[in-house]
Structure formats: C-alpha cells, structure tokens
Amino acid sequence: MFCVECGREGPTTGGLCPACFARKHPLVDPPPHVDVPRCQACGSLLVGSTWTRAELDQAVPTILRAKVPGRPPFARVRFTHVAREEDANNFALTVKASTSHEGLELVQDFHTRLRLKPSLCDPCAKQRSRYFEGIVQVRAEDRGLTPGELRAVRTFVQARVDRAARESSEFLSRVEATHGGLDFYVSSNALGKVLARELASAFGGTLTTSSKLFGQKQGKEVYRVTSLVRLSAFRPGDVVRRKGALSEVTKVATFLVLRDLVSGEERRFRPRDLRGAVRVDAERFAADLEPADADDAVVATHPETGAQRAVTSRGPLKRGRAVVVWTADAAFLSALPGDPSKG
Ligand SMILES: [Zn+2]
Ligand SMILES: [Zn+2]
Numbered sequence: 001m002f003c004v005e006c007g008r009e010g011p012t013t014g015g016l017c018p019a020c021f022a023r024k025h026p027l028v029d030p031p032p033h034v035d036v037p038r039c040q041a042c043g044s045l046l047v048g049s050t051w052t053r054a055e056l057d058q059a060v061p062t063i064l065r066a067k068v069p070g071r072p073p074f075a076r077v078r079f080t081h082v083a084r085e086e087d088a089n090n091f092a093l094t095v096k097a098s099t100s101h102e103g104l105e106l107v108q109d110f111h112t113r114l115r116l117k118p119s120l121c122d123p124c125a126k127q128r129s130r131y132f133e134g135i136v137q138v139r140a141e142d143r144g145l146t147p148g149e150l151r152a153v154r155t156f157v158q159a160r161v162d163r164a165a166r167e168s169s170e171f172l173s174r175v176e177a178t179h180g181g182l183d184f185y186v187s188s189n190a191l192g193k194v195l196a197r198e199l200a201s202a203f204g205g206t207l208t209t210s211s212k213l214f215g216q217k218q219g220k221e222v223y224r225v226t227s228l229v230r231l232s233a234f235r236p237g238d239v240v241r242r243k244g245a246l247s248e249v250t251k252v253a254t255f256l257v258l259r260d261l262v263s264g265e266e267r268r269f270r271p272r273d274l275r276g277a278v279r280v281d282a283e284r285f286a287a288d289l290e291p292a293d294a295d296d297a298v299v300a301t302h303p304e305t306g307a308q309r310a311v312t313s314r315g316p317l318k319r320g321r322a323v324v325v326w327t328a329d330a331a332f333l334s335a336l337p338g339d340p341s342k343g
Contacts (some may be wrong), residue, residue, distance in 0.1 A: 013102045022106045027074050027097045030110035034067045034093070037119035041128070044121040051121040051169075056091075057083060060114065064095065074099045074106075089116040123169035123187070132173040132185035134192020135226040138199060141233035141271075144180025149203070149231065156202060157184055157195060164191055189225040196227030204252035205231040206272050232256055232271040237336055239282035239325055246280065248325055248334060261325055261332035263314055283326040286338040289319050300324045300331045 002009055003017035005024075013021055036059075037046040044051040045059050048066045052059065061079045070077035077099045084092045091114040098107045120128065138145065138153050145153065154175065164170035173185040186192045193209065200207040208230075211223040234240060234256060238249045242258070251257035255268040287300040292310060298317040299308045309331040311317055311324065323338040324331050 011104060013104050018104045018106055021101075021104065022108055025071070025074075027070055027077050027099055027106060027108040028068050028110070029071060030095075031068060031112055033113040033115050034063060035115050035117050036063055038089075038116040039121035039124050040118050041120060041124035044124075046119065046121070051123070053166075056116075060093070063114070064097075068097070070097075070099065074101065083114065086113075089118075090114070091116075121169075123165075123171055126187065127171045127173060130173050130185075132187060133222065133224055134186045134189040134195075135224065136184040136186065136192050136196045136199070137181060137226065137228045138184075138203075138205075138231065139179060139181035139228065140205075140231040141275075143233060145182070145231065146235070150177070150182065153182055153199065153203065156199065160195055160198065161186065161191070164194075189223065192225055192227055196229050199229045201254045203229070203231050204254065204256055204271055205229045206270075230271075232274065234274065234277070234279065237284065239280045239327065240274070240277045241280050242274065242277040246325075246327070246330075246332070248284075248336060250335060259335055261313060261334075264333070264335070280327060284323060284334055284336065284339050285326065286321055287324050287326075287331075289317065289322055289324075291319060300326070302326065 001012045003012055003020050004015040005020040006017060008017045010017055016024060038044070039051065042053070044053050045056065047059055047062050060081050060083065064079040064081070077097050080096045082094045086092055093112050093114050094109070095112060096107055096109050098105065140149070157172070161170060161172045169187070170191045171187045173187065176183040184195065186195065196207055196209070199205065207227060209225055209227045211225045213221055214224045215222050232252055234249045234252065236249050236252055239261070240247055240249060240258065246261045247258035248261060249256060250259050250266065255270060256274060257266055257268055259266045285303055287303060289298040289300055289311060291297070292299045296317065298311050298319060300311050301308050309326070311331045311333060313333040323334045323336065325334045
C-alpha cells in the first residue's frame with residue numbers, strides 16, 4: 001500500500017501512512033501548561049481528584065492522562081516524558097503521546113510546562129484547623145505519670161500516628177499535658193481507639209471509652225470518642241502488699257507480673273485485679289548475707305545504717321552478696337537489680 005499523501009510504501013489506514021495519519025489526526029491537543037496543586041505542608045500532589053504522596057516524576061504520566069484527553073477516536077493515549085526543572089515550581093516537559101489505532105502505532109511529540117501550584121491538601125487543611133474526632137487520655141492510677149513514662153508515651157503515639165499518616169490521611173491534631181497525664185487529639189475515632197488499645201497493652205493499663213455526639217458531616221451524625229487509658233498504679237520494682245502477702249513487681253505490660261517475696265513464685269495479674277493492692281515503702285540494694293545464730297537463717301546488713309535483719313525468703317539461702325528488698329520490718333531476696341545509688 002502507498003500513502004496517498006506522501007507516497008511512502010507500507011501499512012496505511014484510511015490511505016495514509018502512520019506519520020501522515022498522525023499529522024492529520026493529532027492524538028491530543030497539547031496544552032501550553034499543566035497545573036498541579038501541591039500541598040505546601042506535606043508535598044502531596046493533587047492528581048485527578050486524589051491527593052497522593054507520589055514523587056512528581058512518577059506522577060507525571062497519571063497527571064497527563066487526567067489533564068490531556070485523547071482526541072476522538074483515540075480513547076487510550078499513553079504518555080512518556082522527560083522533565084527539566086526550570087525552578088522549584090516549573091518544569092519543562094518533553095512528552096511523547098502514543099496510541100494504537102487499527103493496527104498502527106501512532107505517536108505525537110509535544111512540549112508543555114508543568115506548573116506546581118502551592119496549595120493545602122485536605123488532611124493538612126484539617127490539621128491546621130485543629131480538627132479532631134478521637135481523644136486519647138493517658139493517666140496513671142493514684143499518681144502522675146513519671147517523666148520517663150510521659151516521654152515514652154509521647155514517642156509511642158508519635159510513631160504510631162506517623163505510620164497511620166503514611167497509610168491513610170490520619171494526623172495528630174494536638175497534645176496537651178494535663179492532670180499528671182497526656183491528652184492526644186487525633187483525626188479519627190478509629191485511630192484513637194487503636195492508639196488507646198496499643199497503649200494499654202504496651203504500658204499496662206485499663207481502657208474505658210465514652211462517646212459524645214458533636215455534629216453532622218454529610219448528613220451523618222459524628223461522634224467524638226474519648227478513650228481513657230489508666231496506667232497501673234505500680235511500676236517495675238515496686239513492692240506491694242496484696243491480701244497480706246508482699247510481692248515485688250517484676251514486669252508491667254498487658255499483665256503485671258508480681259513475684260512473691262517469701263515464696264519467690266511469680267503470678268500474672270490484669271491491672272484491674274490489683275486495685276486492692278497497696279505500695280509499701282521499701283529499699284532494694286546489694287547486701288552481704290551472713291549466717292545467723294539459728295540453723296539455716298542468714299542475715300543481711302544495711303550498707304548505710306549497718307542494721308541487720310533476717311532474710312525471710314524461703315529456699316536455700318547462700319552466703320555472700322545478693323540483692324535484697326528491705327522494708328520497715330523485714331528483708332527478702334529480690335529477683336531484680338539493686339538501686340545503683342546504694343550498696
Ligand atoms: Zn504518508
Ligand atoms: Zn498536605
């Protein structure tokens with residue numbers, strides 16, 4: 001077949017070779033510029049009707065498909081491009097549009113300028129307006145959070161929210177230090193509930209939630225869910241009295257682990273099952289154990305006062321150095337490290 005336009009031999013459509021056909025039937029009308037809103041806060045690009053975190057270069061073909069429609073009869077036009085940065089917001093694009101039509105591979109080259117338009121994406125706009133739905137309150141039972149707990153809880157929440165921000169459009173609206181604890185205001189009730197559950201399990205606490213109607217969004221009632229995470233009154237190392245027995249707290253997580261100071265046995269408790277337990281003043285330090293007058297007994301000596309007390313833990317008691325728990329009227333072997341400021 002010969003092209004009726006240029007006379008070249010080869011495949012034709014409507015009597016035209018691919019080059020002449022493409023010239024007579026452009027694939028697209030090249031726009032002088034393509035504007036793309038870009039969030040000033042997070043760098044997201046608005047592609048079609050969706051904000052995306054994609055890199056600009058990777059997003060360009062999708063942007064072109066959305067902004068540069070194929071001319072009839074070309075429905076499916078593909079784009080490849082080379083971008084040259086002119087300045088931070090302007091890119092010169094050299095674009096190759098291509099499509100298949102009646103067995104012919106048609107291409108059209110054009111130039112355009114991609115302009116980034118400073119904007120604010122929906123999540124960032126909401127965040128700037130301090131929007132929130134879920135509230136997570138973190139408190140401790142009968143005490144304020146320790147400085148270490150405050151730091152750890154903040155870090156935990158920030159890391160979890162950062163992950164949620166990458167996966168969807170969640171955010172932390174604000175954090176308030178209050179009543180010896182922390183209040184976190186988050187973008188959704190779902191995120192608040194997940195955070196509260198994970199905090200309670202990581203830091204050993206009980207969880208209660210309540211919700212309150214606060215308005216309507218697109219005709220639907222919107223609730224604010226407040227989750228209260230109450231950390232245990234006890235920390236690792238605390239000595240507690242429960243039902244007459246003394247124990248030391250060896251672990252605080254979903255469960256608290258209490259080690260009986262006399263028998264040495266460990267038992268797990270849910271935080272709420274320790275409501276009746278009370279903390280007992282005690283010291284913990286490395287002490288020298290020596291045999292006492294009685295048969296198997298050993299006595300511990302207080303490193304500062306020199307006071308001596310029989311060690312009342314069960315089991316074989318060895319002489320030598322060991323970490324003991326020292327209360328007002330007794331001494332016990334401990335399974336935890338001693339207070340480094342003593343002994
Ligand atoms: Zn031709
Ligand atoms: Zn943004």
